[in-house]
Amino acid sequence: MGVGMGFACNFSYLQQDLRTVVFNKSDNNSEFAHGLGIYVGFYFRSLPLDLQTAILEKAETNFVFARGLGFGLGYTFAYLPEEFQRELYVKASKNVYLADGIGQGLGFVFKHLSQQFKEQLYHLCNTNIGFGYGLGYGIGYCYKYLGQVLREEVFQRAEEDGAFAYGLGYGLGRSYIFRPIELQNQLLLRIEKNQEFAKGLGAGWGFNIVYQSDELQHLAFRIAENHPQFAVGLGMGLGRVFRYLPREIKEHVYEKMKLNPQFAVGLGMYIGHVFIYLTNELQENILEMVNINSEFAEGLGYGLGYVFSLHAKEFQKQILEISEKNSRLMYGLAAGIGNNFEYLSPEFKTEFFKIGGNIMFAEGLGYGLGYSFKYQGKKEQEKIVNNLTFTEDSSFIHGVVVGLGNAYLYLPEYFQKELFARLA
Amino acid sequence: MKRGWLQNYIHEGEVIYCEGPASEPLQKLSIWIYLSGQYYAMHDISREAIKFKDYARVKIMNYLTNDFLQVVPKSDSQIYSFGIFFGKNIEYIPRDDPRTFLLDNIYGFMKSKRYFEIGIGQGSGESILSLNEDLKEEICRRAEIDIEFARGLADSLGRSFPLLDESSQEQMLDMIDTSDPFARFFGESLGAALDHLPKESQNKIFKLIEKDLTFAWGIGSGLGYVFTSLEKSFQTEILKKAERNSELTVGLGVGFGRAFTSLHKSFQDELFAK
Numbered sequence: 001m002g003v004g005m006g007f008a009c010n011f012s013y014l015q016q017d018l019r020t021v022v023f024n025k026s027d028n029n030s031e032f033a034h035g036l037g038i039y040v041g042f043y044f045r046s047l048p049l050d051l052q053t054a055i056l057e058k059a060e061t062n063f064v065f066a067r068g069l070g071f072g073l074g075y076t077f078a079y080l081p082e083e084f085q086r087e088l089y090v091k092a093s094k095n096v097y098l099a100d101g102i103g104q105g106l107g108f109v110f111k112h113l114s115q116q117f118k119e120q121l122y123h124l125c126n127t128n129i130g131f132g133y134g135l136g137y138g139i140g141y142c143y144k145y146l147g148q149v150l151r152e153e154v155f156q157r158a159e160e161d162g163a164f165a166y167g168l169g170y171g172l173g174r175s176y177i178f179r180p181i182e183l184q185n186q187l188l189l190r191i192e193k194n195q196e197f198a199k200g201l202g203a204g205w206g207f208n209i210v211y212q213s214d215e216l217q218h219l220a221f222r223i224a225e226n227h228p229q230f231a232v233g234l235g236m237g238l239g240r241v242f243r244y245l246p247r248e249i250k251e252h253v254y255e256k257m258k259l260n261p262q263f264a265v266g267l268g269m270y271i272g273h274v275f276i277y278l279t280n281e282l283q284e285n286i287l288e289m290v291n292i293n294s295e296f297a298e299g300l301g302y303g304l305g306y307v308f309s310l311h312a313k314e315f316q317k318q319i320l321e322i323s324e325k326n327s328r329l330m331y332g333l334a335a336g337i338g339n340n341f342e343y344l345s346p347e348f349k350t351e352f353f354k355i356g357g358n359i360m361f362a363e364g365l366g367y368g369l370g371y372s373f374k375y376q377g378k379k380e381q382e383k384i385v386n387n388l389t390f391t392e393d394s395s396f397i398h399g400v401v402v403g404l405g406n407a408y409l410y411l412p413e414y415f416q417k418e419l420f421a422r423l424a
Numbered sequence: 425m426k427r428g429w430l431q432n433y434i435h436e437g438e439v440i441y442c443e444g445p446a447s448e449p450l451q452k453l454s455i456w457i458y459l460s461g462q463y464y465a466m467h468d469i470s471r472e473a474i475k476f477k478d479y480a481r482v483k484i485m486n487y488l489t490n491d492f493l494q495v496v497p498k499s500d501s502q503i504y505s506f507g508i509f510f511g512k513n514i515e516y517i518p519r520d521d522p523r524t525f526l527l528d529n530i531y532g533f534m535k536s537k538r539y540f541e542i543g544i545g546q547g548s549g550e551s552i553l554s555l556n557e558d559l560k561e562e563i564c565r566r567a568e569i570d571i572e573f574a575r576g577l578a579d580s581l582g583r584s585f586p587l588l589d590e591s592s593q594e595q596m597l598d599m600i601d602t603s604d605p606f607a608r609f610f611g612e613s614l615g616a617a618l619d620h621l622p623k624e625s626q627n628k629i630f631k632l633i634e635k636d637l638t639f640a641w642g643i644g645s646g647l648g649y650v651f652t653s654l655e656k657s658f659q660t661e662i663l664k665k666a667e668r669n670s671e672l673t674v675g676l677g678v679g680f681g682r683a684f685t686s687l688h689k690s691f692q693d694e695l696f697a698k
Contacts (some may be wrong), residue, residue, distance in 0.1 A: 006677060
């Protein structure tokens with residue numbers, strides 16, 4: 001990640017051939033792509049126009065780069081011309097990864113923003129799941145700089161917004177070892193009350209696990225035994241850095257995967273997310289694991305589905321073929337697709353509804369849509385609500401209901417009531 | 425001839441300030457006069473060849489402040505240098521209240537020009553120790569509010585850190601708790617100068633990066649940038665610390681990336697292979 005950032009600092013001064021090498025490297029190393037995106041975004045407006053265009057095009061196809069780019073743009077957002085800010089809002093409404101990054105950058109400098117702008121950002125979290133994740137992450141990472149009032153405000157926010165809670169937990173988890181003991185203890189208490197926060201904390205903790213003392217590593221795995229969502233998160237964090245893990249930690253991870261199904265789901269989720277960046281050998285090993293561990297298969301499917309629309313057509317076809325032979329992989333794939341359904345093109349949406357004939361796909365898609373209901377567009381929400389009849393025996397509806405149930409605590413109060421009314 | 429020092433005296437033909445020539449001008453000017461073809465050219469690149477007296481600064485800043493929008497340059501690089509000059513002379517800006525940071529119109533302009541803000545921060549950092557307490561406090565407070573100002577201020581304070589006395593150093597280190605941009609960019613410039621500090625100060629900073637992830641990132645970035653010029657034993661010590669500090673590691677990577685084109689080929693290949 002760091003090296004990518006460093007290259008981007010001098011990006012416009014690099015010779016054309018080296019710039020091409022750097023750009024290409026971002027297509028096969030996710031962390032490098034993330035870092036490159038961050039600093040390219042940071043200096044974006046100083047770059048030549050043709051380079052700016054090339055960068056924005058790359059952000060359409062490389063989601064990790066997009067997330068990094070968003071970060072840099074978010075960090076410097078207050079200094080961007082208003083017209084470009086508006087352009088970014090539009091782009092962020094269509095690109096969930098860019099939105100995530102912009103949220104992260106703004107979260108890093110949250111304390112510097114005016115109260116009015118802060119309110120606007122909170123409002124944006126209600127409609128953009130990526131932005132909610134990102135803003136929470138940035139704020140969590142820079143928690144140290146917040147005053148007491150703002151600290152309470154963000155934790156209150158985390159009670160009402162699942163994506164924000166996850167992000168906040170991730171930012172705090174990633175910086176866990178740098179926090180004072182009292183805060184560490186407070187964070188551990190909070191995982192009892194907020195499941196998305198617990199998942200995020202686990203993910204951040206897992207991401208940095210190789211830098212932690214043996215004592216903290218063991219503590220993380222112990223917590224995961226009793227907290228399913230923390231376990232999912234821990235798996236996700238380790239999944240993100242899986243290719244960089246030393247052999248002994250990898251072995252420990254394989255062992256935990258067999259014992260803790262939630263951990264296996266999480267691990268699969270992030271490995272699926274960055275699957276295309278892995279070596280061919282690692283990809284093959286992972287696809288073999290899908291047949292041995294069904295929870296891992298579900299998670300892997302979710303990760304692959306989460307970024308499915310960005311994959312090349314041929315790879316999409318390959319994934320669908322493999323999924324047809326593995327129902328849990330198919331379920332996860334559809335759930336991941338459903339989670340980001342709002343950001344898909346109309347053609348993609350139609351395509352996916354056609355696959356709805358597959359029971360597992362339909363149930364998974366329903367789950368993803370239900371789980372991210374709050375962040376779906378008004379039209380999509382209405383469609384889901386109008387189709388909700390609990391008497392109907394439909395896999396899709398079943399999935400939606402389970403998804404809604406999982407995200408129930410973060411749903412708006414009026415909708416919670418409506419759900420109960422329908423049950424009655 | 426309008427470039428360089430004369431630019432500071434004359435603007436649009438109007439004399440702002442005039443002073444008799446120095447007794448031995450050529451000796452002082454020798455660092456910035458050179459022969460270009462058949463012409464003598466003069467560039468005060470470092471903007472330091474001319475030392476103004478205080479009353480000259482007051483006059484110049486009065487002029488620049490009163491006609492701000494007319495004199496402010498257009499390009500980002502010029503605007504950045506202009507900001508540095510403004511920051512260096514921040515105490516000479518006419519103000520009614522000694523705690524006022526900048527006049528409203530200049531502040532408003534600064535918020536729309538990122539590089540001007542960085543420049544003001546950087547310039548302010550260079551003059552901060554000589555400022556009155558009220559203004560000094562206000563400048564430190566601004567580092568909690570204005571992102572790019574904090575970045576510029578942090579950058580110059582980090583560079584001058586090795587030259588400061590112990591109590592001033594303590595004050596600077598306390599400021600890393602104020603904001604992400606300050607901690608990050610202060611760390612970055614301090615990291616590049618870390619090997620010039622006595623062992624005791626180095627250890628104090630290494631202790632701080634165990635508790636402050638943003639500062640750790642910055643220190644890593646600075647160290648990474650000058651890594652190949654460090655002594656072998658110091659390099660080893662840094663890499664050892666990086667094994668247990670994620671943000672120091674990311675920062676080191678940033679520094680390596682920034683310095684990439686000046687690195688040895690084998691090191692470049694190793695970085696790309698990671």
